Each structure stands twice: as structure tokens, then as C-alpha cells.
Amino acid sequence: MQNKTLDQDYPNKSLMQAESGPDRQEASDAAIDKEFFIRSVFQTDVEKGYDLLFCHYYTPLCSHAVRYVYSREVAEDIVSEVFMAFWKKAAHIHITTSFRAYLFMSVRNKCLTYLRWEFKNEIAEELSDTTLVSMHMEPDKLVEFDELYQRIVKIVDGLPPQNQKVFLMSRFNGMSYQQIADKLQISRKAVEAHISKALGELRRALGSNH
Structure with a gap:
């Protein structure tokens, strides 16, 4: 693809x-x-x-x-x-x-x-x-799906710029951590930290409302 x-x-x-x-x-x-x-x-x-x-x-x-x-x-x-x-x-x-x-x-x-x-x-x-x-x-189910999707979009939109960029490059563009590090000229550990923070924000925000 x-x-x-x-x-x-x-x-x-x-x-x-x-x-x-x-x-x-x-x-x-x-x-x-x-x-x-x-x-x-x-x-x-x-x-x-x-x-x-x-x-x-x-x-x-x-x-x-x-x-x-x-x-x-x-x-x-x-x-x-x-x-x-x-x-x-x-x-x-x-x-x-x-x-x-x-x-x-x-x-x-x-x-x-x-x-x-x-x-x-x-x-x-x-x-x-x-x-x-x-x-x-x-x-x-339709309402639940739409609400969940909109909440995820809102959370991602609210991430700090660099954090959001790294998250989208990894999850949305399918780039590896090393590819992102090379592209943004940051360390692999920094990339891992950004991804971890973004996923943490999503899980905290979405997991708080069961």
C-alpha cells in the first residue's frame, strides 16, 4: 500500500x-x-x-x-x-x-x-x-463509535506539537522509531518518550470514562 x-x-x-x-x-x-x-x-x-x-x-x-x-x-x-x-x-x-x-x-x-x-x-x-x-x-453503537473517535481526535489535537508529530509519524504514517529519529534529528529515546507520553494521555483520558 x-x-x-x-x-x-x-x-x-x-x-x-x-x-x-x-x-x-x-x-x-x-x-x-x-x-x-x-x-x-x-x-x-x-x-x-x-x-x-x-x-x-x-x-x-x-x-x-x-x-x-x-x-x-x-x-x-x-x-x-x-x-x-x-x-x-x-x-x-x-x-x-x-x-x-x-x-x-x-x-x-x-x-x-x-x-x-x-x-x-x-x-x-x-x-x-x-x-x-x-x-x-x-x-x-453508532453514537459510541462517533463519540470515541471524536474524543481521540480531540486528545491528539491537544498534544504538544512535537509530541503530536512524533505520535502521528509512528502510528499514522507507519514510520519506525529510528526513521522518526533520523527525520527529526532527535534521539531514539526521545522518540520512545514522545510515543509513550501520547499513548499515556490517550489511555488516561479514555480509560477514565468506562
């Missing part, structure tokens, strides 16, 4: 805003056409349909997940798990709405599970297959 710059990747409010006007309509029409094509391939060759689905949605799903979990590696693992589950459970047979919607909701749910595990020290119960296939995420 191709790396982007920190400025391109850093999540902000503009990323949460929907497209508008003619561009949004064109994007919607294109998505419908691709969905129809992928479904038609599944009807004749399931393996090819799965490969096409993976090639088309893997990168967008990783970009979606990394906005929430602040780790490219974790985001890729989450997306891979979603595709593996899709294949093992032959989800294409049961989904009556949209493959795209199913995949994005599955990734979103796994992100919530991961965030609650990492920062709140609790195990989140994932949505059942039936819930995901029917495409109805419980309202309270």
Missing part, C-alpha cells in the same frame, strides 16, 4: 464531510455500476468475484480504517480480517444490499472493537454476522 504524506493522511473534519453537488452524484453512479459488475462476476466465478472485490476495496478500506485506529499496520490487519471473514462465510450469498456498505460497516465495527480494547482496557462485543448482513448497526 502506497504511503502518503502526514498532511494528506492526518484525519480532520474535512475528511468526515460528504461530497456534494454533481461530483457526489457521479461518484454514486460509478459505485452502483461497479457494484453491479462485481455481483455479476460473483454469479459466474466466486473466486474471481472475491479477487475483484479485494482489489477494488482494499485500499479505500485501509484509508478508512487508519483514520480511526491511528496505525497503518493495524488498519491493514483489520481490513484483511474483514475480507477473510467475507470469504470464509460466503457473505456474498447473504448480502442483499451493498457489498461496499457491508465492508465499510464491518471495518468500522472492528475499529470500534480495537479502540475499546487498546485505549479503554475493555473487550468490545463485535456485531453478529446477522446484524452486519442486515446492515443495521444499533444506534447506541
Whole structure:
């Protein structure tokens, strides 16, 4: 997966805003056409349909997940798990709405599970297959996810500039401690201290409200 710059990747409010006007309509029409094509391939060759689905949605799903979990590696693992589950459970047979919607909701749910595990020290119960296939995420779960995400963004935004920069370079751009040290011309120990402080702030702030 191709790396982007920190400025391109850093999540902000503009990323949460929907497209508008003619561009949004064109994007919607294109998505419908691709969905129809992928479904038609599944009807004749399931393996090819799965490969096409993976090639088309893997990168967008990783970009979606990394906005929430602040780790490219974790985001890729989450997306891979979603595709593996899709294949093992032959989800294409049961989904009556949209493959795209199913995949994005599955990734979103796994992100919530991961965030609650990492920062709140609790195990989140994932949505059942039936819930995901029917495409109805419980309202309270949607609210919880959005609130948790907004709190994480607020906490990261409030970190000291250098602390924030190091944290994002590590967790969001996937850079090693040594790469960050070389880039910023600081010691590896300083990088470790910045990461430790940022994670500590997140865990204290999020863990205080169970």
C-alpha cells in the first residue's frame, strides 16, 4: 500500500464531510455500476468475484480504517480480517444490499472493537454476522463509535506539537522509531518518550470514562 504524506493522511473534519453537488452524484453512479459488475462476476466465478472485490476495496478500506485506529499496520490487519471473514462465510450469498456498505460497516465495527480494547482496557462485543448482513448497526453503537473517535481526535489535537508529530509519524504514517529519529534529528529515546507520553494521555483520558 502506497504511503502518503502526514498532511494528506492526518484525519480532520474535512475528511468526515460528504461530497456534494454533481461530483457526489457521479461518484454514486460509478459505485452502483461497479457494484453491479462485481455481483455479476460473483454469479459466474466466486473466486474471481472475491479477487475483484479485494482489489477494488482494499485500499479505500485501509484509508478508512487508519483514520480511526491511528496505525497503518493495524488498519491493514483489520481490513484483511474483514475480507477473510467475507470469504470464509460466503457473505456474498447473504448480502442483499451493498457489498461496499457491508465492508465499510464491518471495518468500522472492528475499529470500534480495537479502540475499546487498546485505549479503554475493555473487550468490545463485535456485531453478529446477522446484524452486519442486515446492515443495521444499533444506534447506541453508532453514537459510541462517533463519540470515541471524536474524543481521540480531540486528545491528539491537544498534544504538544512535537509530541503530536512524533505520535502521528509512528502510528499514522507507519514510520519506525529510528526513521522518526533520523527525520527529526532527535534521539531514539526521545522518540520512545514522545510515543509513550501520547499513548499515556490517550489511555488516561479514555480509560477514565468506562
